Amino acid sequence: MKIIAILLFIAMYVVMIAFPSKRPHAALITALLYILLGILPLSDIIGSIDWNVLMMLFGTMIIVDYFIESGMPSRLADCLLDLAPNVMWVTILMSTFAGIISAFIDNVATVLMVAPVALVICRKLKISPVPMVISIAVSSNLQGAATLVGDTTSIMLGAYAHMDFMDFFWTDGKPGMFFAVELGAAATIPIMMILFRKNREPVQAREHTEVQDYFPTFSMIGYVAVLICASFIPNKPDITNGLICCFFGILTILVESVKTHSFLSARHALTNVDYVTLCLLAGLFLVIGGVTNAGLIDDLADFIVKAGDDNLFVLYSIVVWGSVLISAFIDNIPYVATMLPVLRGVNALLGTASPNLLYYGLLTGATLGGNLTPIGASANIAAVGMLRKGGHEVSFRDFMRIGIPFTLTAVLVGYLFIWGFWH
Numbered sequence: 001m002k003i004i005a006i007l008l009f010i011a012m013y014v015v016m017i018a019f020p021s022k023r024p025h026a027a028l029i030t031a032l033l034y035i036l037l038g039i040l041p042l043s044d045i046i047g048s049i050d051w052n053v054l055m056m057l058f059g060t061m062i063i064v065d066y067f068i069e070s071g072m073p074s075r076l077a078d079c080l081l082d083l084a085p086n087v088m089w090v091t092i093l094m095s096t097f098a099g100i101i102s103a104f105i106d107n108v109a110t111v112l113m114v115a116p117v118a119l120v121i122c123r124k125l126k127i128s129p130v131p132m133v134i135s136i137a138v139s140s141n142l143q144g145a146a147t148l149v150g151d152t153t154s155i156m157l158g159a160y161a162h163m164d165f166m167d168f169f170w171t172d173g174k175p176g177m178f179f180a181v182e183l184g185a186a187a188t189i190p191i192m193m194i195l196f197r198k199n200r201e202p203v204q205a206r207e208h209t210e211v212q213d214y215f216p217t218f219s220m221i222g223y224v225a226v227l228i229c230a231s232f233i234p235n236k237p238d239i240t241n242g243l244i245c246c247f248f249g250i251l252t253i254l255v256e257s258v259k260t261h262s263f264l265s266a267r268h269a270l271t272n273v274d275y276v277t278l279c280l281l282a283g284l285f286l287v288i289g290g291v292t293n294a295g296l297i298d299d300l301a302d303f304i305v306k307a308g309d310d311n312l313f314v315l316y317s318i319v320v321w322g323s324v325l326i327s328a329f330i331d332n333i334p335y336v337a338t339m340l341p342v343l344r345g346v347n348a349l350l351g352t353a354s355p356n357l358l359y360y361g362l363l364t365g366a367t368l369g370g371n372l373t374p375i376g377a378s379a380n381i382a383a384v385g386m387l388r389k390g391g392h393e394v395s396f397r398d399f400m401r402i403g404i405p406f407t408l409t410a411v412l413v414g415y416l417f418i419w420g421f422w423h
Contacts, residue, residue: 027283048289055242184410277385323365
């Protein structure tokens, strides 16, 4: 059964690479085959889908649609155009802005909030939005690992290792994950300057857009604030963030419908939800559930541990760079969930004082590895989906031209920083 699962998994990715527009079909058909062949049991179907992510996407897409229609993204775009001397610096500022937000809220929500601003800027400048939106997505993924609340994998590590919010900044007298991530992020700025060195076209907002409706902006700020507050609530349900996003999405629909005495805006928002991306994610969740059930994740984890033998540096290096490679193609959530107890056991066998070296190495590799490909992280899938809806199809080559140098630079800096302080 493992062989069949591997072959189907490989076939799915081949189709996704060769036919970008068929990615949802490939994921859903592979998921259906997994179910029919018993690779994914019927009893595991509901549990394999990350409903929290899907609900967050759905609710945020509704708010974002109203946000765009209000004119606020155009106003923010005007402000950024006033600050930046050229297109290159607009891209860097947008990526940095997305990264800062992503350190405190979910990466997908960050992309859905910031990418519309980038799309408006590129429309004003009459340039392709693909490089800028990809940069926003990869920056969001990077900074998500900076704090306890920035990414699902960070939340998982915090719960497993009994870390609180401040442990990501400073723990056991040593700098934590936050500094490794921020140094990596700083190192990517020169990389973006090289990648976009030819984009020196001067920019200027010729006229400033007037915001027509401020409630969508208040709604967006409100749900971000509630998401941050909810992150400090212990033992909350797994779908808490999704419920918050859906609540504010529905609230926005109701308020705007009452204000306009019409449901036309609600129909527009619901029609503009990216259902293709939601289907792609649902299919991938099911496929990963089947892969996990078949034991392939366990096999990969065992291979990484055995390859490191009893040499801490070799094991640490394999954990980091192996996680980068695996997370480029496999969702990092089940992988991190599997590796955390494995690494604790390995640390006990090695007799080292703290498992944080391996924990932080795992988080660095698994979180940033998704930036290598357009389907390695939910935020990337959301960004590519937004571009596709705007008529811009993104190939693996387009994404990896930015994702690979960005990822390798950030991981290398974090890899050296963590080893230097924690070995």
